[in-house]
Amino acid sequence: MTVGTAKAGNDERTGAGRAERAEKGTWRVKKGLAEMLKGGVIMDVTTPEQARIAEEAGAVAVMALERVPADIRAAGGVARMADPAVILEIMEAVTIPVMAKARIGHFVEAQILEALGVDYIDESEVLTPADEEHHIDKHRFKVPFVCGARNLGEALRRIAEGAAMVRTKGEPGTGNVVEAVRHMRAMMSEIRKLAGMAEDEVAAEAKRLGAPLELVREVKRLGRLPVVNFSAGGIATPADAALMMQLGADGIFVGSGIFKSKDPEARARAIVRATTHYNEPEVLAEVSKGLGEAMRGIEIATIRPEERMQDRGW
């Protein structure tokens, strides 16, 4: 039997006492896509060719960009949303979800990305912020958002604004995992602290975190964030990816780490395998072999304060 593709409204069976009403853009489907990405690697790509390499290597999604963070850092100036033509080419090239970045607070870039049909918007500190006070009101969109955070309070502020996925910020484009570790440790330790706290201490903790009380209560009850939490910013090797997973990440973003390395295909495959088997050192040893040179890293102390991307957003 072959089933046709009748559209809602002209399906004669809808009259048979059935409630066939589709609700799009609900909180559950926004959050749900991130849940489907768990245990996976999301890779920054700048061309359809790179997107295909990422998909072939087993990436769960790609981030469509004009330039990877390392090049944005090197170029300086104002970094904006990518050219829609680049994003569309990448959407054409692969069947996995395609994400794209909007500037912090730039809700019109987000409207454009939603109109293009991207699967997730990253309101990202990698781009130059458009608003130093307000993030995007993400509840207004059907497309889900992921946002960066350095600690629990920042994560919950983003979730309150409608982010359906969080990623720790790290320091993008450095190939140095130290900031990613700092942020993941901060978040996990604050969650553990909350879990052990008496109920009557939670309100004061919410105030200290600068986060809505209901969300703080929910974190206490769940013992984790109410949305998926990936790690980003500085992951360059399979061991880095497994480190972040062992520290509690639900999955990994790799920005410059893959296509700034000597052998992107091999490295992409290895990082995917390391993320799946993050708890098995023998597998990690095997996949780490002979990958060629990783991206050249940057020591965090050499970055001038105004060039630290993680301090963008609040």
Added chain:
Amino acid sequence: MGTTGTVRIGVLDLQGAVSEHLEAVEAAGGAAVPVKRPEQLAGLDGLIIPGGESTTIGRLMEEYGFTEAVPEAAGEGLAVYGTCAGLIVMAREIEDGVPGQPCLGLMDIGVVRNGFGRQVDSFEADLVLKGLPGGPFRGVFIRAPYVKRLGAGVEALADFDGKVVMVRQGRCLATAFHPELTGDPRVHQYFLEMAARAGEGR
């Protein structure tokens, strides 16, 4: 099936919504175990292939020997349930699949990936599931596939908008939607009963 009477269900733990299925199996009264290696299939009554990215899950399954081990175990009586990406992986044909994307052919079905569109078209809707008591079931569809071709032994258990979204063939069950995200245990209970019966037959 174990002597205690608890149905043992493995959840393929390569990528995707694994913890949600582990919790749903426990909530439905089964014993859930994550499965990362083919040898862990031994002694299970059922296996769940979760939602995730079908290309990623398919590639990792191939690499770690699941593409041979799962059909073999299914032939010996293992019940298998796939959600979303799991449905795609279980199919015989994949329309718009990525070249080289493995499909296990556990069910005689042809599927269409992203059959309802991209994420902005992901949706929730009430479904009528054939053979499940208790009224409508909230279907959560995320970049969901649908079943375009059903072979002779395949039964359609639900459709939405004229597209088949739940199928059963013998001891194999598949849904295009995500019961593990709803807190409603009925589909997992249905699968546990299938798996218990499959175990008795061995």
